[in-house]
Amino acid sequence: MNNIYQNSKKTIIKEGIRDGFPIALGYFAVAFSLGIIARKANFTPLQGFINSFLNHASAGEYAVYTVASANSAYVVMAVMTIVVNARYLLMSTALSQKFDEATSMLHRILVGFTVTDELFAITIKRPGVIEPLYNYAAFLIAAFCWSLGTACGIVAGELMPLRLVSALSVALYGMFLACIMPEARKHRIVAVLIAVSFVLSYFASRLTVFSGISAGTKTIILTVVIASVAAILFPHPEVEDDD
Amino acid sequence: MTNIYIYILVAGIVSTIIRVLPVTVFRKPIKSRFVKSFLYYVPYVTLAVMTFPAIIDATQNKIAGILALICGTVAAWFNQSLFRVAIICCVVVFAVEIILV
Numbered sequence: 001m002n003n004i005y006q007n008s009k010k011t012i013i014k015e016g017i018r019d020g021f022p023i024a025l026g027y028f029a030v031a032f033s034l035g036i037i038a039r040k041a042n043f044t045p046l047q048g049f050i051n052s053f054l055n056h057a058s059a060g061e062y063a064v065y066t067v068a069s070a071n072s073a074y075v076v077m078a079v080m081t082i083v084v085n086a087r088y089l090l091m092s093t094a095l096s097q098k099f100d101e102a103t104s105m106l107h108r109i110l111v112g113f114t115v116t117d118e119l120f121a122i123t124i125k126r127p128g129v130i131e132p133l134y135n136y137a138a139f140l141i142a143a144f145c146w147s148l149g150t151a152c153g154i155v156a157g158e159l160m161p162l163r164l165v166s167a168l169s170v171a172l173y174g175m176f177l178a179c180i181m182p183e184a185r186k187h188r189i190v191a192v193l194i195a196v197s198f199v200l201s202y203f204a205s206r207l208t209v210f211s212g213i214s215a216g217t218k219t220i221i222l223t224v225v226i227a228s229v230a231a232i233l234f235p236h237p238e239v240e241d242d243d
Numbered sequence: 244m245t246n247i248y249i250y251i252l253v254a255g256i257v258s259t260i261i262r263v264l265p266v267t268v269f270r271k272p273i274k275s276r277f278v279k280s281f282l283y284y285v286p287y288v289t290l291a292v293m294t295f296p297a298i299i300d301a302t303q304n305k306i307a308g309i310l311a312l313i314c315g316t317v318a319a320w321f322n323q324s325l326f327r328v329a330i331i332c333c334v335v336v337f338a339v340e341i342i343l344v
Binding site for chain 1: 246259278281288303344
């Protein structure tokens with residue numbers, strides 16, 4: 001009995017590594033472009049590595065670089081982190097329904113820590129209850145490549161020709177697009193909101209009236225306003241069940 | 244420069260709380276329809292706001308940024324992987340800037 005248990009543990013870890021590996025490759029490339037942004041914000045490779053490992057979220061880390069380079073208050077950093085990572089509240093809530101009731105609090109906390117867009121996706125796709133070992137295996141390989149990619153971007157970004165830096169610096173925005181557009185295709189209201197967000201964000205960044213407000217604060221204000229209005233006008237019927 | 248570590252720590256602690264809190268606290272679905280809808284819309288709005296116009300300011304040439312936005316949107320619309328969409332945007336900027344810069 002014990003032997004079977006051991007084997008299945010091994011299988012779970014193997015599956016985690018198998019599913020985490022392609023994510024890790026993608027992460028390395030995208031994190032590299034994040035490293036280029038980190039370099040502009042005067043982060044050292046070590047700082048980039050630590051930031052990537054602790055925050056492991058492209059938008060969240062991008063917020064750190066924006067806020068740090070603007071020398072904004074730590075409160076702004078905290079609020080900004082809440083706003084750009086608010087989606088993890090939803091994902092974590094969805095995962096909370098997928099746990100075996102016997103799962104210990106420590107495992108719940110650690111699995112919660114591993115949540116990223118992609119790891120959430122593979123966890124939700126996996127049938128049955130959450131196997132913490134699967135998440136740890138997938139997370140460790142993915143997060144290591146993510147952190148390493150950031151550090152490499154900070155180091156090698158300096159050696160790269162301007163043309164290449166320019167090209168790689170849009171990788172992150174490509175990743176953002178990949179996160180939002182599939183949902184826009186499924187729900188027209190999301191597509192409309194994205195278009196509205198583009199337009200309002202453009203005006204907020206270009207009109208001199210708003211030039212005194214930092215980019216991070218603008219993001220918070222625009223997000224809260226647009227999402228609130230949308231939630232009042234178009235309450236989403238089945239938030240959790242649309243996949 | 245030392246306060247960079249504080250920024251990292253603040254963001255790290257806050258993002259960890261966000262990730263961990265629901266798994267440990269919410270055993271039942273959130274009831275408020277407004278909160279559910281708001282939380283549902285937040286990621287799309289935030290990421291959209293952060294993408295534009297930043298994407299056209301990141302490149303040397305604005306046309307390159309606009310084309311990357313269009314191509315990336317089309318690729319993402321057709322459910323291309325995160326990695327592929329990112330690469331497509333990079334290639335577009337690289338190609339356009341070879342011609343225009």
